[in-house]
Amino acid sequence: MLKDTAVREVDAKNKPSPYGGGHESTTTQPRGSASPMTKVQDHDWPALVRRIHMDRDRKAFAQIFSHFAPRVKSFLMRGGSGETLAEECTQEVMATLWQKAHLFDPSRASVSTWIFTIARNKKIDALRKQKRPEPEDLPWGPEAEPDQADVLVMQQETTRLAQAVAELPEKQRLLIEQAYFGDLSHSEIAEETGLPLGTIKSRIRLALERLRHAMK
Template sequence: MAQAQYFSGLIVRVATERDKTAFVELFDHFAPRLKGYLMNQGADGALAEEIAQDVMVTLWRKADLFDPKKSSASTWLYRIARNRRIDRLRRQKTAELDPEEPALQPTPLPDVADEMDARLREERVRAALTKLPDEQKEVVRLAFFAGQSHSEISESTGLPLGTVKSRIRLAFGRLRQLIEADEAVDVD
């Protein structure tokens, strides 16, 4: 999470100050990753390189459109890369487009039953979380809701790393017991 905030801050610096050092750092980090992502999506090396460079130029020109409240830097840049790749595919002859291309497929609608099950599970987890001791509840919140790593939790709380790991392990054990007990009541 700290790394995501760091990269978001770099984009903000590019937008507000036209900070070339921030841009170089963003370029060095994201350009090779974007190229790899595009190649995994089926683009050849040259096309992937070209689109990745185009995305980074877009970052320089349109950094002011980035809103760190709406998405992370990586989400924003990968979305631009995905859209640029789709644009390239569409510019090719329609006959050359593969109708089965994953990038061109609509996102499937969620199954209502799966959604209901997920909501029920979420309610059970939230209810079980309230029954955890405060020290376990806090490390679970930091790890899974704030997205911190175990070492980040250790740094932010001042707890030893082993204590953080133990509390998370104990919290999971307790959550499992509470959820299984709740499910057993529903079955009866």
């Protein structure tokens, strides 16, 4: 699976990248044409996060804020928070996004996923008054910046996953929502969740392998 460094460097110079050429039968949009971008352009969240990181860009931040802050607030209120606390916590979540913009890796997660993890940790901290042990970070330096093709694939995978979650049978979907928004203990969660996570997991696994390779 892992290409060696030399090959990857050549890949990086020959953009658009040849990643995904042919072996991804499920991808319907043609690569190398402008069409995959047109759909993403309205919501190119990774680019906006990058502008926050590189240029401390307040306009980019305002765009992210207007889309995500009301969603984070709703998430916190569904988790049992009153409106005042939810408002305060949401502002803190969005401030954390600004402060951690340099740590966001768009080849491993979508912006909505990243914001979800920040909001979830805030919920544990502020609502449950518990500590949240987090795994060791895998930081990526400027030498190991993600390939734009990988970033695009991750966005597409996220969209596909969101569709699959939306199309789950009602009973299963309610259970998933209860787990993520309410408090379903892990013993109430089935061993097999039935979520179609195989493809997105493989993509993230690949991104991790590249990162490990770059860190050596």
